[in-house]
Amino acid sequence: MKIICAFFLFTILSTSHASVNDFCVADTKASDTPTGYPCKPVSEITSDDFVFHGFVAGNTNSSNPVALTPAFVTQFPALNGLGVSAARLDLAQGGIVPMHTHPGATELVIILEGEINAGFLTPTSAYSKTLKSGDLIVFPQGMLHFLVNSGKGKASAFLTFSSANPGAQLLDNLLFSNNLPSDLVAQTTFLDLAQVKKLKARFGGRY
Amino acid sequence: MKIICAFFLFTILSTSHASVNDFCVADTKASDTPTGYPCKPVSEITSDDFVFHGFVAGNTNSSNPVALTPAFVTQFPALNGLGVSAARLDLAQGGIVPMHTHPGATELVIILEGEINAGFLTPTSAYSKTLKSGDLIVFPQGMLHFLVNSGKGKASAFLTFSSANPGAQLLDNLLFSNNLPSDLVAQTTFLDLAQVKKLKARFGGRY
Amino acid sequence: MKIICAFFLFTILSTSHASVNDFCVADTKASDTPTGYPCKPVSEITSDDFVFHGFVAGNTNSSNPVALTPAFVTQFPALNGLGVSAARLDLAQGGIVPMHTHPGATELVIILEGEINAGFLTPTSAYSKTLKSGDLIVFPQGMLHFLVNSGKGKASAFLTFSSANPGAQLLDNLLFSNNLPSDLVAQTTFLDLAQVKKLKARFGGRY
Amino acid sequence: MKIICAFFLFTILSTSHASVNDFCVADTKASDTPTGYPCKPVSEITSDDFVFHGFVAGNTNSSNPVALTPAFVTQFPALNGLGVSAARLDLAQGGIVPMHTHPGATELVIILEGEINAGFLTPTSAYSKTLKSGDLIVFPQGMLHFLVNSGKGKASAFLTFSSANPGAQLLDNLLFSNNLPSDLVAQTTFLDLAQVKKLKARFGGRY
Amino acid sequence: MKIICAFFLFTILSTSHASVNDFCVADTKASDTPTGYPCKPVSEITSDDFVFHGFVAGNTNSSNPVALTPAFVTQFPALNGLGVSAARLDLAQGGIVPMHTHPGATELVIILEGEINAGFLTPTSAYSKTLKSGDLIVFPQGMLHFLVNSGKGKASAFLTFSSANPGAQLLDNLLFSNNLPSDLVAQTTFLDLAQVKKLKARFGGRY
Amino acid sequence: MKIICAFFLFTILSTSHASVNDFCVADTKASDTPTGYPCKPVSEITSDDFVFHGFVAGNTNSSNPVALTPAFVTQFPALNGLGVSAARLDLAQGGIVPMHTHPGATELVIILEGEINAGFLTPTSAYSKTLKSGDLIVFPQGMLHFLVNSGKGKASAFLTFSSANPGAQLLDNLLFSNNLPSDLVAQTTFLDLAQVKKLKARFGGRY
Known part of the structure; x- marks a missing residue:
């Protein structure tokens, strides 16, 4: 008897479950937020x-x-x-x-x-x-x-x-692939200007 | 005098308040995110x-x-x-x-x-x-x-x-209402296969 | 056979469990931290x-x-x-x-x-x-x-x-039970000075 | 040689970066969430x-x-x-x-x-x-x-x-600019009713 | 010139660094807290x-x-x-x-x-x-x-x-290695009492 | 009458307050934790x-x-x-x-x-x-x-x-004030070895 009735509880709890964030598979086509993407509907999720x-x-x-x-x-x-x-x-x-x-x-x-x-x-x-x-x-x-x-x-x-x-922020990418003036990079890194220019040429940075 | 002027401050602060998240009543029709639903507009909120x-x-x-x-x-x-x-x-x-x-x-x-x-x-x-x-x-x-x-x-x-x-994750619901093969449930729970099948029948699981 | 052997896994996992923060009952005699008290030893915990x-x-x-x-x-x-x-x-x-x-x-x-x-x-x-x-x-x-x-x-x-x-921060307690000068309280709340003094008397504030 | 090849790694990492939340400039026209606004596309961001x-x-x-x-x-x-x-x-x-x-x-x-x-x-x-x-x-x-x-x-x-x-929640704004009955405000603040009415008149509250 | 002087800044910043939590290697002999162990002194840390x-x-x-x-x-x-x-x-x-x-x-x-x-x-x-x-x-x-x-x-x-x-909380360990009465385990899991007793015997539970 | 009685509530709440973390001024002589220092006793805190x-x-x-x-x-x-x-x-x-x-x-x-x-x-x-x-x-x-x-x-x-x-982690301090071999620094930064050695000399690194 008890067991049969418990199904009522199960029903209630399972229904309440429908919106529970046990997981939140990203809908990566929606806009990101500071804590992650909106969730895909649970009905679309498979193993x-x-x-x-x-x-x-x-x-x-x-x-x-x-x-x-x-x-x-x-x-x-x-x-x-x-x-x-x-x-x-x-x-x-x-x-x-x-x-x-x-x-x-x-x-x-x-x-x-x-x-x-x-x-x-x-x-x-x-x-x-x-x-x-x-x-x-x-x-x-x-x-x-x-x-x-x-x-x-x-x-x-x-x-x-x-x-x-x-x-992943690769140091050379950060320093040498952008359009910051080479002398500014040299000044703020203490690298020689020639070194900066050499690596800018190599990593695709302008100036 | 001072008091009248303070209304200017109040105006500024109240305006800035318009977007403050003192609360964020869920718009449950929008997509959930890992930290909750988007907010309903404050203008639609009542007591x-x-x-x-x-x-x-x-x-x-x-x-x-x-x-x-x-x-x-x-x-x-x-x-x-x-x-x-x-x-x-x-x-x-x-x-x-x-x-x-x-x-x-x-x-x-x-x-x-x-x-x-x-x-x-x-x-x-x-x-x-x-x-x-x-x-x-x-x-x-x-x-x-x-x-x-x-x-x-x-x-x-x-x-x-x-x-x-x-x-709420009810253990019997988890174990016995799904379509995992009964012998896999038995193996991973150490329950007897007959016990698994009996409860699968009761909780709506297949196999 | 398999079942007996699984005890080895159980032993490993239970041992690793000894320090797990499944809960952290406060040792309220120790110094608090920004996120709570240090934990009492698990060995001293009962129902x-x-x-x-x-x-x-x-x-x-x-x-x-x-x-x-x-x-x-x-x-x-x-x-x-x-x-x-x-x-x-x-x-x-x-x-x-x-x-x-x-x-x-x-x-x-x-x-x-x-x-x-x-x-x-x-x-x-x-x-x-x-x-x-x-x-x-x-x-x-x-x-x-x-x-x-x-x-x-x-x-x-x-x-x-x-x-x-x-x-719990009761407003009257905050405003009227301390030693802030009554006229400062009046100025910063727009209350009449007499009102402030009346409530300071009632709530134990000085000045 | 090695250096040239490293560009492959750079390419992979930079691609994976495209969606990284190094920052999330608010799209303030979208609905807020409990942890902030959705992000504007990185492609629209400038200095x-x-x-x-x-x-x-x-x-x-x-x-x-x-x-x-x-x-x-x-x-x-x-x-x-x-x-x-x-x-x-x-x-x-x-x-x-x-x-x-x-x-x-x-x-x-x-x-x-x-x-x-x-x-x-x-x-x-x-x-x-x-x-x-x-x-x-x-x-x-x-x-x-x-x-x-x-x-x-x-x-x-x-x-x-x-x-x-x-x-920013200014106390007078909270207490005296709304439509809570004056006697309720008086009761829950211990202020005299006359004081409440005087400040309600000043701060735009009704009743 | 500029470069030499910059050492002053470096000194200041490095000093302020002494207490920075870039990492916090656990002092596992101290009491745990809800967010982890107290840190070992940086001076004792090696690679x-x-x-x-x-x-x-x-x-x-x-x-x-x-x-x-x-x-x-x-x-x-x-x-x-x-x-x-x-x-x-x-x-x-x-x-x-x-x-x-x-x-x-x-x-x-x-x-x-x-x-x-x-x-x-x-x-x-x-x-x-x-x-x-x-x-x-x-x-x-x-x-x-x-x-x-x-x-x-x-x-x-x-x-x-x-x-x-x-x-790691192994289900059998949770259910069958403790001293909860077997009939209580049976009632709250819908398992047959004989099944519970069999597994209690195997996993070291009493009753 | 009501007002006098309310002091009982105040007493209860103020007592419960004694341990509330409205703030947690650091006891910087105690060991840090991942989320900050233990708190100084409230009784020792002044403006x-x-x-x-x-x-x-x-x-x-x-x-x-x-x-x-x-x-x-x-x-x-x-x-x-x-x-x-x-x-x-x-x-x-x-x-x-x-x-x-x-x-x-x-x-x-x-x-x-x-x-x-x-x-x-x-x-x-x-x-x-x-x-x-x-x-x-x-x-x-x-x-x-x-x-x-x-x-x-x-x-x-x-x-x-x-x-x-x-x-604060100054890049030159990170790269050039330590004892990593100069050729390793050169390899992992794409800087010329001579440049690395020059800056190691300037920033106090060995090798």
């Missing part, structure tokens, strides 16, 4: 929304030593509002991920294979280590950091983030 | 928006022992973005709220009448008590919990939550 | 920590028309870090809860019995209603609000909050 | 979006002693989601910012010139000081506070806030 | 604090099919306050991670090798898929979920979480 | 705690063109947990604040006098402007930014932040 394929080794070789495969909210809309994302990094021998920051995310790196020298910089110390398969390193939010394949073959890693959309 | 009626004893009897009246953001849009909601629970003699969780909310229970045995489970302990009118119990966010009318007559309680939309 | 007794009608009468029974983190340390608390309010006929704010919490009021006129104020509108048993009203965070027993007998309500420690 | 002009001394004189220039999200949409805003305050001699609160923001005041007596009120203490150029005072979130030009000439200050949209 | 070793395949075999290696804040104190953690999962053929929840964390799974059938349950749907190396699946916060090695050999995965301390 | 003196023009001249006066939580403990802080910046003619980030804070700049060229960098654009007295500019959290006195005399500004402890 496929929660799965991302193709997190496999990118093609690298001596002339293309770095491959990054992101699974951020743009690529994987189910992450919207959930505070986590990931990327796969493949480095040919000598491959380098140059200095960069993620302004809104901590990065936790899991080394898969090879040997990677990685670290982050603070005003008072550089914290860095040479890592091997089975090692983790964490770069706290907003810290300038780098990864270098310091071994003799390929290296790869999974990168995970405390945000659905960590972005 | 009635901030009031919810009908938080009264639900009809229960021996063949329908559980009644739940939610006042979540869906029913009471003024709660949008305010981090609180409530529900009224009525239990006929023998009534049971079976094991369930609220993934995004702590629940604070206020016993109104009768005797309720309530508790929540952690991997290392079950914390439970028999409660009477005037007792509170708190179920921390995400914990599996239950309430049972353990007394001789009716029992009722107010449930309050640390979210405008706590949802 | 009694999660229960609060005495949430019953306070004594009111014509010469003592207001009784408030708080269950905030100070009285109920299990609420620490959980973002919710409650209080019981009893009002004799004519009883009034004067204008006040909770700077860090939304308040959701559940009317138990009697008739209560309640509302909150914004720069552009006063939102108020006369409420009866079974009605809810919500006062968004930081809004100035009041409750008055507007009926013919007793009235009572449960107050629930979106914070473990909502505090 | 001008991040700059606000006219944060200069407002016109004050003996008959208009208070001028406030807000730079909140409504005036300066780039602040959307960034948790900070500012206003400039100019006070002629004798100018007063009467008692008010910001329900959702801490205020940090920087005195520019003149002498200002400022403070905030708690149930147990009034914290106030006479401040000069080069002094700061902080009013914690939701506290009732005031500022008075207590010097012999003009005074001015910058007000900064821990929210993009702090609002 | 080794940010690195975790031993994230390698656990030993599994037919009689011990599941191995989990957590890198949560307890094992890796540098994660304190950073909102991310990870674990490595190894499953022998037939290995199963039974139904469980993480009350305070979303889980993002990266399949390394083998074939894993994984999914999570909501009151209205079960979302599940069979995954292979290079697939990701996300389990939103608090959802009941499972993973099964559905392939012909070993399987392994990295689990990453949106919390430094996700915990 | 002086909420005031900061000395926010005046720093000494600058042609050989010392930059002065920064921070009022962060270390200098001004009342800001603890309140999400806001400030600094005063003075620049002699030609003075420069070189490229830097605040990993955990948005910066809102108020120009006081002079002419300042300021901007921030993203991977796809540099947003910069020449600003004068009465202009504001905002640097969203974590963005690399700079300020240059581009006028003919002194310049000054107030800097306000969306954090009680924004820190």
Whole structure:
């Protein structure tokens, strides 16, 4: 008897559930907000929304030593509002991920294979280590950091983030791919003007 | 003199107020976001928006022992973005709220009448008590919990939550009302297959 | 076979659980932090920590028309870090809860019995209603609000909050129980000086 | 060689950047949400979006002693989601910012010139000081506070806030500009009815 | 000249940095708080604090099919306050991670090798898929979920979480390892009493 | 009568207030936590705690063109947990604040006098402007930014932040004052090795 009646409760609770934000798969065609995209209707969601394929080794070789495969909210809309994302990094021998920051995310790196020298910089110390398969390193939010394949073959890693959309701000891209006058860049970085101009030419910046 | 002039300040401040989020009554017809619904225009808001009626004893009897009246953001849009909601629970003699969780909310229970045995489970302990009118119990966010009318007559309680939309995930609903193969449910719960099939039949699950 | 082995996993997970913040019952003798008290050791926690007794009608009468029974983190340390608390309010006929704010919490009021006129104020509108048993009203965070027993007998309500420690700032207490010079209070409130002095005398303020 | 190849990485990362919320300039014509406005498309953003002009001394004189220039999200949409805003305050001699609160923001005041007596009120203490150029005072979130030009000439200050949209709730505006019955205001504030009626007349409230 | 002088600015900024929370490596011997552990002094921190070793395949075999290696804040104190953690999962053929929840964390799974059938349950749907190396699946916060090695050999995965301390609440552990009376467990789960007693015996629960 | 009785309510509420976190002035000698310092006892707090003196023009001249006066939580403990802080910046003619980030804070700049060229960098654009007295500019959290006195005399500004402890990470300090090998810095920044060595010598880095 009791059991049959309990279905009434189930009905009430399941109905109230219809609007519950147990998840909020991004409607990436709608306008973003400071905390993420509006949600796709639950009625349109299937198991496929929660799965991302193709997190496999990118093609690298001596002339293309770095491959990054992101699974951020743009690529994987189910992450919207959930505070986590990931990327796969493949480095040919000598491959380098140059200095960069993620302004809104901590990065936790899991080394898969090879040997990677990685670290982050603070005003008072550089914290860095040479890592091997089975090692983790964490770069706290907003810290300038780098990864270098310091071994003799390929290296790869999974990168995970405390945000659905960590972005990536490569230092050279920031400094040398824009149209800030070269002498202003030189003044505010203490770099030699010739150095700035050389890198502006290389990274596509004007002036 | 001074007082008259102050009206200028008032005007400025009141104007700036027009867009202030002192509250954000949900426009529940718009798409939800990870942190709640878009706001209805302030010009459409009246005192009635901030009031919810009908938080009264639900009809229960021996063949329908559980009644739940939610006042979540869906029913009471003024709660949008305010981090609180409530529900009224009525239990006929023998009534049971079976094991369930609220993934995004702590629940604070206020016993109104009768005797309720309530508790929540952690991997290392079950914390439970028999409660009477005037007792509170708190179920921390995400914990599996239950309430049972353990007394001789009716029992009722107010449930309050640390979210405008706590949802409710009844364990049997989760396990037995879906289309996961019965043997997979059995494997991942250690329940006997016959038990799984029996409850699948009862809760509407396929396979 | 499989089942026996799974105990290994259980052991690992339970061990890792030892330090998990499924809850954080306040050690109220330690120093508070901006987000709550340090946690009591899990080993000292029992079911009694999660229960609060005495949430019953306070004594009111014509010469003592207001009784408030708080269950905030100070009285109920299990609420620490959980973002919710409650209080019981009893009002004799004519009883009034004067204008006040909770700077860090939304308040959701559940009317138990009697008739209560309640509302909150914004720069552009006063939102108020006369409420009866079974009605809810919500006062968004930081809004100035009041409750008055507007009926013919007793009235009572449960107050629930979106914070473990909502505090309560009664306007008269703020304005008239301190040692700010009366003319400064008059200047900054536009009240007549005589009115300020009269209330300072009543509420214990100096000057 | 390596350097040329790194452009591939740059391309990938820059592409993934296209949707990154490094900032979210408000589209103030869209509906607000509990955490801010939807974002304008990045393609429409220029340097001008991040700059606000006219944060200069407002016109004050003996008959208009208070001028406030807000730079909140409504005036300066780039602040959307960034948790900070500012206003400039100019006070002629004798100018007063009467008692008010910001329900959702801490205020940090920087005195520019003149002498200002400022403070905030708690149930147990009034914290106030006479401040000069080069002094700061902080009013914690939701506290009732005031500022008075207590010097012999003009005074001015910058007000900064821990929210993009702090609002401002002036006590007299709250109490005396609305349509709450005067006797209800008197009852819930302990003010004399005549005082309430006098201020209702002055501040535009009805009844 | 300019450059030399800039050192003064550097000195000021570096000094102010001494107390900056760029990171907060946990002092796990101090009492936890609702938002994490107190920080170890920066002077005691070295590069080794940010690195975790031993994230390698656990030993599994037919009689011990599941191995989990957590890198949560307890094992890796540098994660304190950073909102991310990870674990490595190894499953022998037939290995199963039974139904469980993480009350305070979303889980993002990266399949390394083998074939894993994984999914999570909501009151209205079960979302599940069979995954292979290079697939990701996300389990939103608090959802009941499972993973099964559905392939012909070993399987392994990295689990990453949106919390430094996700915990893990295995359903059987919750229901059957405690001292709740068996008939109460049966009543609140709709399981047969014999089933409850059988699993209580297996999982160490009393009664 | 009613008024006298209301004092009972006041007493209850004021008592419950004793532990309310209306503010949490930092005990900076205690260990920090991820969300701020433990609170000083309320009984030790006076008005002086909420005031900061000395926010005046720093000494600058042609050989010392930059002065920064921070009022962060270390200098001004009342800001603890309140999400806001400030600094005063003075620049002699030609003075420069070189490229830097605040990993955990948005910066809102108020120009006081002079002419300042300021901007921030993203991977796809540099947003910069020449600003004068009465202009504001905002640097969203974590963005690399700079300020240059581009006028003919002194310049000054107030800097306000969306954090009680924004820190400051000067790019040159990060790259050139540590002990990372020069060739590693060169590799990960694309700078010429000679340039790196030159700046390492200047900024105190080893190798």
